Amino acid sequence: MDFSLFAQLLKPLLGKGLNQDEFVQSLFYAIVVFPNSESFVDPLENVKYSMYRLYFSGSRRINEIAYKICNYADREIFRDYVLKQNDEVQTQLCNAFKPYIRISKRNVPEKLADLFYEIIFNASKEKGKRKRIPKMKSNKFADTSEDVLQIKESLGEIIKELVKTGTNPKESERLKMHAVCVSNKITDSSILCESVTHYAVVYFKTIRKLFRNVSKSNSIDFDDVATAVKFEYKKLKNKxxxxxxIYNAMVQWICTKTNSTNITACSVIVSFFVQDCEVFDVVAK
Incomplete structure (x- = not known):
């Protein structure tokens, strides 16, 4: 969904009494948190109202303004904004967006916040100047020390099982891969991109070390496992x-293949292979 349609669906319900330009500006303010500093220049104040009207009509894409505010976007702020609306309005919002996204009366604030955040994120990427994903809140995907310990223990068990299974002879091509930026590969979903990036950053070295140690003791080459993962990805992609x-199916495949019940740890493994190039292809620029 593009911003124009998003704004036009919201306007009758959240923008009563506001002009199109005023409403569009208020939407952007409803999802950003700017620094409380006298030296900070508010990028929304410098946008002409005529430009906001063009954003609303779809005559002008929001790529440039999205690029300027993307690092300050916070889906939780917009979730609270929608949550303040009464039950009747939230029901109407649900009905308005139901033809376009999976949404129910129970998750209207969360779904609309995720959607708006993704619209801004994708538009900012189209600007063509960003090399990284928007900054995440430090605690958005934060794992407690207990979580990390449990995940690492499960990772060791999962990797042992993966190495034991080896690879299908038909999948015996050798891979010469190298790690790449996740945002260069995941373009469909900013939420998935953030999650995979987090797991890859936190656990990549740990998984590399575990694979190295387990492979030595089992006389199995890492490429054998990587090839099997690549083969499974190709099967899903061809569907x-x-x-x-694909990501969810890969997580389930790892769980089934290793008899693991720790979905988070299996997600970490898949995220590792996303960055290591076995899962998802780099988008050509």
Missing amino acids: GLSQDE
Whole structure:
């Protein structure tokens, strides 16, 4: 969904009494948190109202303004903004967006916040100047020390099982891969991109070390496991699945293959292979 349609669906319910330009500006302010500093220049104040009207009509894309505010976007702020609306309005919002996204009366604030955040994120990427994803709150995907310990223990068990299974002879191509930026590979979903990036950053070295140690003791080459993962990814890709669907299917495949019940740890493994190039292809620029 583009911003124009998003704004036009919201305007009758959240923008009563506001002109199109006023409403669009208020929408942007409803999802950003700017620094409380006298030296900070508010990028929204410098936008002409005529430009906001063009954003609303769809005559002008929001790429440039999205690029300027993307690092300050916070889906929780917009979630609270929608949450303040009464039950009747939230029901109407649900009905308005139901033809376009999976949404229910129970999750209207969360779904709209995720959607708006993703619209801004994708528009900022189209600007063509960003090399990284927007900054995340430090605690958005934060794992407690207990979580990390449990995940690392499960990672060791999962990797041992993966190495034991080896690879299918038909999958015996050798891979010469190197780690790449996750945002260069996941373009369908900013939420998935953030999650995979977090797991890759936190656990990449740990997984590399575990694979190295387990491979030595089992006389199995890491490339054998990587090839099997690549083969499974190709099968899913050929089915025409979305990146979210492929990722979830890969997580389930790891769980099944290793008899693991720790979905988070299996997600970490898949995220590792995303960055290591076995899962998802680099988008050509």
